[in-house]
Amino acid sequence: MQRRFVSIWFRQLLADWQLIRRPELAEVPFVFAAPDHGRMMITAVNPLAFSFGVEVGMRAADAKAICPGLEVLDDKPGRPKNLLRGLGEWCVRYSPSVSIDEFGMDGLLLDVSGCPHLWGGEREYLKEIVNRLKSKGYTVRLAIADTPGAAWAVSRFGKVTPLIPSGEHVDALLSLSPEALRLEDTVLAKLRKLGFYQIKSFIGMPRSVLRRRFGEDFLLRLAQAIGTEAEALIPLKVPVAFSERLACMEPIKTKTAIEIAIQKMLENLCNRMQSEGKGLRTGMLTGYRIDGKIVQVSIGTSGASHSVSHLFKLFQLKIDQIRPALGIELFVLDAPKVEDVDVPQEEMWSSKPGLNDNSVIRFLDRVAGKVGAQAIHRFLPATRYWPERAISKAASVTEKASNPWRTDKPRPTEMLKVPAPIEVMALIPDHPPKFFIYKGVRHLVSKADGPERIEREWWMDKGEHRDYYQVEDEEGCRYWLFRSGHYGGEQQHKWFIHGFFA
Amino acid sequence: MNAKKELLQKLQQDILLWQGFKPHCTGNAERIGLGEIENSFPGGVFPKKAIHEFITIQPEHSAASDGFIAGLLSVLMENGAACVWVSTTRNLFPASLSLFNVEPERIIFMDVQSEKDVLWITEEAIKCEGLAAVVAELNNVSLIESRRLQLAVETSGVTGFILRKDGNKKASTVATARWKVSPLPSVTQDGLPGIGFPRWQVELLKVRNGNPGSFILEWAGEKFEEIKKTGNQPIWSDLEGRQIG
Numbered sequence: 113m114q115r116r117f118v119s120i121w122f123r124q125l126l127a128d129w130q131l132i133r134r135p136e137l138a139e140v141p142f143v144f145a146a147p148d149h150g151r152m153m154i155t156a157v158n159p160l161a162f163s164f165g166v167e168v169g170m171r172a173a174d175a176k177a178i179c180p181g182l183e184v185l186d187d188k189p190g191r192p193k194n195l196l197r198g199l200g201e202w203c204v205r206y207s208p209s210v211s212i213d214e215f216g217m218d219g220l221l222l223d224v225s226g227c228p229h230l231w232g233g234e235r236e237y238l239k240e241i242v243n244r245l246k247s248k249g250y251t252v253r254l255a256i257a258d259t260p261g262a263a264w265a266v267s268r269f270g271k272v273t274p275l276i277p278s279g280e281h282v283d284a285l286l287s288l289s290p291e292a293l294r295l296e297d298t299v300l301a302k303l304r305k306l307g308f309y310q311i312k313s314f315i316g317m318p319r320s321v322l323r324r325r326f327g328e329d330f331l332l333r334l335a336q337a338i339g340t341e342a343e344a345l346i347p348l349k350v351p352v353a354f355s356e357r358l359a360c361m362e363p364i365k366t367k368t369a370i371e372i373a374i375q376k377m378l379e380n381l382c383n384r385m386q387s388e389g390k391g392l393r394t395g396m397l398t399g400y401r402i403d404g405k406i407v408q409v410s411i412g413t414s415g416a417s418h419s420v421s422h423l424f425k426l427f428q429l430k431i432d433q434i435r436p437a438l439g440i441e442l443f444v445l446d447a448p449k450v451e452d453v454d455v456p457q458e459e460m461w462s463s464k465p466g467l468n469d470n471s472v473i474r475f476l477d478r479v480a481g482k483v484g485a486q487a488i489h490r491f492l493p494a495t496r497y498w499p500e501r502a503i504s505k506a507a508s509v510t511e512k513a514s515n516p517w518r519t520d521k522p523r524p525t526e527m528l529k530v531p532a533p534i535e536v537m538a539l540i541p542d543h544p545p546k547f548f549i550y551k552g553v554r555h556l557v558s559k560a561d562g563p564e565r566i567e568r569e570w571w572m573d574k575g576e577h578r579d580y581y582q583v584e585d586e587e588g589c590r591y592w593l594f595r596s597g598h599y600g601g602e603q604q605h606k607w608f609i610h611g612f613f614a
Numbered sequence: 615m616n617a618k619k620e621l622l623q624k625l626q627q628d629i630l631l632w633q634g635f636k637p638h639c640t641g642n643a644e645r646i647g648l649g650e651i652e653n654s655f656p657g658g659v660f661p662k663k664a665i666h667e668f669i670t671i672q673p674e675h676s677a678a679s680d681g682f683i684a685g686l687l688s689v690l691m692e693n694g695a696a697c698v699w700v701s702t703t704r705n706l707f708p709a710s711l712s713l714f715n716v717e718p719e720r721i722i723f724m725d726v727q728s729e730k731d732v733l734w735i736t737e738e739a740i741k742c743e744g745l746a747a748v749v750a751e752l753n754n755v756s757l758i759e760s761r762r763l764q765l766a767v768e769t770s771g772v773t774g775f776i777l778r779k780d781g782n783k784k785a786s787t788v789a790t791a792r793w794k795v796s797p798l799p800s801v802t803q804d805g806l807p808g809i810g811f812p813r814w815q816v817e818l819l820k821v822r823n824g825n826p827g828s829f830i831l832e833w834a835g836e837k838f839e840e841i842k843k844t845g846n847q848p849i850w851s852d853l854e855g856r857q858i859g
Contacts, residue, residue, distance in 0.1 A: 467696045467720060467722075469695070469696070469744030469745075470744065471742045471743050471744035471745075472696055472722075472742060472744040472745060474742070475698075475738055475739060475741075475742040475744075475745070476722070478738055479724060479735055479738065482731075482734065482735075483724075483726050483727075483731050483735070487724050487725055487726045487731075488722060488723070488724055489722070489723040489724070489725065490719060490721070490722055490723065491708040491709075491718055491719065491721075491723070492719050493709065493718075493719075499707075502709050503707075503708050503709050503718075506719065509722075512719075513719050517709060517712035517717070517718060518709070518712070519712050519713055522713075523707060523709050523710040523713065524677065524707055524710060525677045525680040525681050525684070525706060525707060525710045525711075526673055526676060526677040526680060526705040526706060526707065527705060527706075527707035527710075528705065529705070558799065559799070559800070559802075559807075559808065559809050560808070560809070561808040561809045582809055583809075584799060584800060584809050586799070587797070587799070588796075588797045588798040588799035588800070588813070589674040589797045590674075590677075590797060590800070590809065590812065611677075611707065612673050612674055612676075612677035613677060613681075613812060614677050614678050614680060614681020614682070614684070614710075614714075614797070614812040614814075614833065
């Protein structure tokens with residue numbers, strides 16, 4: 113397919129931007145100026161100031177002399193780039209690949225191959241962009257051509273038509289001045305000195321001659337404009353392989369409409385992913401609002417999935433976070449992270465329930481989306497005796513236990529997070545308590561088992577060992593008590609309660 | 615007259631079916647190993663498609679309820695299905711479940727901040743057909759919330775257990791069964807020293823369309839064992855019989 117490029121030139125980027133912010137400046141000549149070598153140099157001019165003869169590169173003091181009512185505003189370095197980035201992100205609606213024109217820092221270059229027909233042709237496409245930008249307050253010139261270089265040249269210097277048909281961009285360049293080739297000032301001066309006022313006067317010359325006179329860079333720019341050399345544009349946003357866009361005829365405000373939009377996009381996206389054997393791991397829904405703001409929500413899954421109903425449910429949980437304000441006019445659904453889906457496994461799931469079950473994984477995804485993945489735990493046995501560390505958290509849903517669970521020692525069904533001190537009466541040296549007082553209640557011990565000595569993991573923490581007793585009081589309640597260390601130590605509380613048996 | 619009676623019986627059967635009760639079947643396949651208790655339910659079958667409510671006020675009671683539920687889970691999860699345990703303040707020690715024939719790694723614990731989240735997760739989990747059971751530790755359930763859960767259970771077939779920690783708020787719920795499990799003194803074989811199998815007083819406070827009752831049950835290592843209330847067998851051991859292991 114023939115590639116097509118659009119160049120958008122913002123003729124007075126800063127002036128337009130300032131007018132949008134401060135409409136009261138419409139009737140005032142104003143300039144932007146930045147300090148340079150101890151003086152204020154003009155960096156941008158509005159049309160009114162220009163009509164007085166104020167130009168970029170003048171000193172602010174001189175300009176004020178020419179134009180008495182001139183307003184001088186401070187310019188910040190990097191401001192055009194920030195503005196262009198914002199405009200570029202907005203322009204993603206017209207093409208997924210938008211890049212900033214790094215040469216003049218006053219325009220955008222769009223790779224629009226395969227896009228204009230969505231707007232009903234190239235003419236309508238250009239008209240739409242111009243009108244939309246004009247309605248926002250930006251005066252632009254644009255051109256569409258086969259190469260970025262030619263589009264750049266025609267948008268700035270073209271006098272006939274902005275629409276260069278495929279294959280005719282070289283003809284369109286011929287009558288333009290050499291400035292249209294994005295050249296250095298020194299090269300331009302040399303060309304002018306030699307009487308080359310139009311591109312056609314040197315385009316036919318041998319390359320070796322041109323290289324000797326004007327350098328390698330000149331040849332590169334020429335080749336890029338003609339199309340013999342490919343030009344790499346750095347897109348603002350790297351296009352995602354799996355992405356769906358949905359432009360709306362009317363701005364969307366209601367929850368139902370957003371749901372329909374998500375459903376539609378998911379159907380297309382999942383169809384594509386399914387045919388390529390991929391599944392979504394993370395998804396991002398971006399809504400472009402008519403006030404120029406962007407709203408985003410994202411979802412994640414614990415396993416690659418291309419099921420519309422599942423992904424839709426995950427998005428449904430997030431819909432409340434979307435603020436449509438005046439309305440959303442474009443939805444983009446990206447899948448930045450996709451993984452291969454194991455197709456045969458699905459059959460296995462349906463026959464045998466378990467943690468791998470499809471519905472369980474979907475349920476876990478929904479919970480993770482709502483309350484966060486940190487709330488979900490699964491425990492595996494750890495090969496340690498110390499009760500608090502006898503279990504370890506599983507890293508994933510599918511992780512299997514490498515050792516069996518121990519069932520030879522009694523462990524309480526309910527265990528206190530921190531052992532609570534108790535008062536006891538017990539025979540020395542190692543008899544279980546006769547009674548103990550926990551939370552002010554006296555429990556008379558009628559049966560007991562133990563002790564089970566558990567040593568501390570001395571390589572991790574210091575302290576006394578624990579002698580655990582399983583006791584049963586008169587009512588039949590069963591407790592897990594322990595004595596910390598030997599009698600006669602320096603500890604205040606010797607006895608603790610650590611759990612309740614079933 | 616006879617035709618009318620038949621019609622009524624048929625209607626009753628239908629209603630029971632809708633409410634999650636299975637009609638009585640001859641095979642033992644549907645038995646859950648609770649013995650006599652199962653006869654308290656309509657049709658003599660433990661209702662799996664139902665919400666079971668446990669009143670647990672003291673930690674001793676909740677420990678006993680945990681044990682009892684774990685025993686039930688060992689049967690419900692036999693086919694390899696997973697279980698979800700939702701709580702705001704969980705004290706359950708997962709490793710202890712292996713003593714009740716449950717693989718603790720097949721239980722997914724969800725520890726969340728608020729009761730609202732617990733309810734939301736419980737409802738979502740109950741709708742998830744791949745799960746065997748859902749255990750939710752809640753302080754209070756309102757009538758409407760419990761009805762929502764019951765409706766979800768009836769369509770999916772997941773067994774729901776609700777552990778109610780707060781006994782003061784005895785709100786009416788639509789739970790199929792309300793249980794209270796309290797620990798009883800254990801009995802060792804032949805008067806050996808130490809502590810025997812966990813033994814509980816299982817009170818069935820409320821059963822929809824069934825007969826409430828009180829039973830004594832023991833977890834005999836592998837399965838539930840019912841202790842028949844015979845006249846002279848002492849349940850409480852004497853104090854002087856206290857021995858250490």
